Amino acid sequence: MLAIDSTRKISFNRSISNGDLVIVYERHDNMKAVTVSEGSVLQNRFGVFKHSDWIGKSFGSKVFSNKGGFVYLLAPTPELWTLVLSHRTQILYIADISFVVMYLEIVTGCVVLESGTGSGSLTTSLARAVAPTGHIYTFDFHEQRAGSARDDFERTGLSSFVSVGVRDIQGEGFPQEFAGLADAVFLDLPQPWLAIPSAAKMLKHDGILCSFSPCIEQVQRSCETVQSNFSDIRTFEVLLRTYEVREEKMESSQVNGNGSNGSLPCKRRQCSGGAGVLTYPTSSVMARPCGEARGHTGYLTFARLK
């Protein structure tokens, strides 16, 4: 995760040490989290990689196997962690996470309450956003899930910014000790309307609540409940369209010296032979929408405490 040094400053310039978590990147759709351990090896279809070769290299380095195959060793940022974490529940992905962090106005020093913790996907980004002086208090009623999330925050180096509690937030609400202290409250619960009255008590004046729900019926019920204590109520659905960027072969074409041949899809063009003839390259970088774009994930309802 983020390297936070003894002065609690976030560092982006750190080399890999024994015991670090790294993201081993083969392709954008094939990554895994590995803890570096001096005597261990990673074995995959590209060969055998010795962890000892990784120690001392910068995050982002390309490393080679015994067969000359390679992978990249990336820093375990929240963006990558979300893609490799073990799914114990449904999780929030980058599009929703980024929107939540922005719209809840979460910055360094904020105190945020969250329930349920689930797989800790959102929590990881919340923790980075509030570090090094803020804190996330996250609650899940599933003890084993809470324990696994705690282990993950330890592994990703975020445990000093996150406390995981086991509690039925729909039944009991958030602990009274947080009343009036939260800058923001985030709910990802099956019946969020049951927790909203407690969330209102936890927020500071002008604090913001966000509730994530996959179904519109849940949104309607939550919106009814927030009306009594909150203003500025807004619901969003964030739809992400991913583009595939790749180099493609094209037929080469030529135009005359005035450079006109209608629309020009190529970005690069080369002048050949100094004869005023423009030759278009035989390959070009194209971007087009991915076939398997992620569709509906859920609705995000935001409301500000009156």
Ligand SMILES: C[S@@+](CC[C@H](N)C(=O)[O-])C[C@H]1O[C@@H](n2cnc3c(N)ncnc32)[C@H](O)[C@@H]1O
């Ligand atoms: C969909 S998951 C949350 C996923 C999380 N937002 C993430 O990004 O990884 C919902 C979680 O809420 C928890 N939960 C359900 N009802 C609860 C309740 N009454 N109190 C606390 N947690 C609850 C479940 O155990 C589950 O882990």
